[in-house]
Amino acid sequence: MNDDLFLGFDLSTQQIKAIAINSKLQPIIEANVEFDVDTPEYLTKKGVFTNAERQEVYAPVVMWIKAFDVLLGKLQMAGLDFAKVKCISGAGQQHGSVFWSEDAESMLASLDSEKTLAEQLDGRQFSHDMSPNWQDHSTGKECDAIEDTLGGPEKIAQLTGSKAHHRFTGPQIMRFRTLHPEKYDKTWRISLVSSFFASILLGKIAPIDVSDVCGMNLWDIPNSKWNDEIVRLVAGGTEAGKVELLRKLGEVELDGGKDLGPISNYYVRRFGFSSDCFITPVTGDNPATILALPLRPLDVIVSLGTSTTLLVSTPVYKTSPSYHIFSHPTTKGLYMGMLCYCNGSLAREKVRDEINVISPPSSDSWSSFNEAALTSPPLGVDSGNTSKIGIYFPLPEIIPDCKPGVWRFINDADSLHNASAEEWDIPTADARTILESQNLSMRLRAGPMLSSTGQPRRVYVVGGGSRNPAICEVTGQIFGPTEGVFKLELSNACALGSAYKALWSTQRMVDSSTGEYETFDDFLADRWDESTMIAKVDVGYRKGLWEKYGEVLPAFETAEKVAVESK
Structure with missing residues (x-):
């Protein structure tokens, strides 16, 4: 068991990262590929193309595949023993969509280990070669239509956890169907960036993750199902269109630690992965971030970077057009609240x-x-x-x-x-x-996402601003966390959280009396060395x-x- 490794990936906007850990949570090997630098032939800037006139921001899907080839090569050169990897998970930039052609799954299943991924997954597998990026603002008309039809932003937030947002996948699919009807008709399946990456690993189309699906404006969070009315509207307003779109979207995996199946034989033959290595659901980048530490209910992460992001683990499904609520990526009955600010x-x-x-x-x-x-x-x-x-x-x-x-x-x-x-x-x-x-x-x-008093247990600060004592002190005074403010270094948070999830998926115990799995937070807390992972920087309350x-x-x-x- 001490030799077992657990691999986490992060397919973000500007790069793809990987980190392998052992069963003691210790990082063993890390690597990354920066799209603009390591795959310059795609001519992206900061990982994307921008059409300012149409407010479009998008990325070529084949670039991600080529970058994954390069990343695997870097891990191999760094000495990673792929045979020791027992489980793989990952994170993907949220809201982006990948449109598969009808030949995609057969091509994924028949990859030739003598060739690179990029030589084989060369674009024929996709009905559309681009993926809308989270920075895209082209769907104002579609967002208005969704909110006008369904009863306004408060109603959409109540149903899907967020009001209609430009970058969310539902409005993006709606615009794609209208703008490119022929490509939409030829689309066999639609993945998020997260489930696209899981599909590449599995050699078949993977289900969408329970947390990442909440960034689509299509998922009825309280009832854990696709919202028929919104799906119908996005699909053109007909029952037949709704049925077809539901088929394209496929199933949603509700268990964040589920064994989705073994890694594709392509990786076994080409890189020496064990045939017993399995893949768990790949989630969104923000949900993966909260898995990088044992975040308890009523704990808050404040990211103090160029922008400001707040993440909170909460048992309360309290919605508002001002913020986002997602299902927790690992724990049934918990939710992840998120605030995103441009100004930081x-x-x-x-x-x-x-x-x-x-x-x-x-x-x-x-x-x-x-x-x-x-x-x-x-x-x-x-x-x-x-x-x-x-x-x-x-x-x-x-x-x-x-x-x-x-x-x-x-x-x-x-x-x-x-x-x-x-x-x-x-x-x-x-x-x-x-x-x-x-x-x-x-x-x-x-x-409203915290307790009845609105007071958190802990605040974890990350990012550049976390190194400033004045910022930390004022944060502690205003939030008043009962246990204090803690600084956390999370340079590879998404990849690390994914690796932790892979470990949990492999070793989580089942309670014989209830049949329930050990929660991710309990599992991680038992292995978490607080003295080396975090530093208290303010008393809080x-x-x-x-x-x-x-x-x-x-x-x-x-x-x-x-x-x-x-x-």
Whole structure:
């Protein structure tokens, strides 16, 4: 057992990564292939093609196949003993779709081990050679049609976990059917990027994963089935069209640890994989991220990168057009909540740079910003009911749907008004206020997904911003996690979470009294060495302060509405 290896892949927008771990969760070998660098013949930029006029962003499917060839070669050169790999799982960029031709499965099943994948999976297997990317914004008309027909964004969110989104696969299929009717008619099956990758490994078309399917606007999450009304609309409005689209979509695998079958003989013969190595469902990249640590219910991950993303594990199916709810990738009865913001580090860096002009930093570029943030009192006031509230969007924001701009308000017990120059020390006061603004927005929306109090157990911070002590401290003050804020290094989170899932799928125990499998979180927690994996960076809950921030949430929500409605 000590020699067994478990392999996780991550097929993301700009690269494909792999990591092999042993049964003690220890990484053994890692490798990656960057599309623009390692497969330059496809001429992509940051892994995609862009048609700005039509707001389309897409990637060539055959590029991913060629990149997988290259990645397997890199793993082989790095010394990976493929014969020791017992199970494989993976993650795929969410929402993208792959359109298979009717010859696809027979070609997958008859691959020649003397040839590369790219030599054989050369495009004939696909009715359409491109996959829409999550950055695509071309489906506004389709999103409007879905929401208008089904009863608005709240209703769509209640059914599918999210309002209709441009990048989601349902609207993308709807547009593809209208724009390319001949290609749609020739499409035998439709995969997500995740199930496409599982299909390449299996040598047959794989089912869609229980969590990744929630990024389609087609899956009825509460009832665990395709939503007939939305599928019918996407398929053209007829019963016959609905039946045909359901056939193209196929089944959804509800068990995230299911043995989907052995790896294709192609890999056994060409690379020396064991014929006993099996494949488990490949999920989306965001669901895979929450598998990179034993995330308990009421735990939150905040990714502090160029954009800001919040992920939460929750037993509560509480929907809103403002965020996403997905079924948990491994645990029945749990859900994954997700908030995605365009503005993250760019907004913070803009304030930092403005402060550095008037107060050159004494050490690193953040020292003046951090000093201003931590010496300013919470909400900009030492006492009383008055508070400062700022909204900072250098980029157009999606939460809320708002144009770029900066808004500064003074809130007192009775009113909210625009701050005057005398009331706001620009830019010094912005240091704390921008951190409060970003965290208040997340707390406002994540609260319903947590307990009745809206208070998390833990907050895990990842990404570049997690290295900044001021950001971590303000995050802890506003979220008030009962056990604190923890920094987590997750450079290969999706691939690592996938490798952990492969291990769990192989070794999970069954409770003889209930017939239920050991949960992923329990399984991982038993093997997780917290002392080496994470570092506590803030105490979290401070009595009185967390409550004070809670009291200002209604005023903050009003401030956001003013920003959205301003011309």
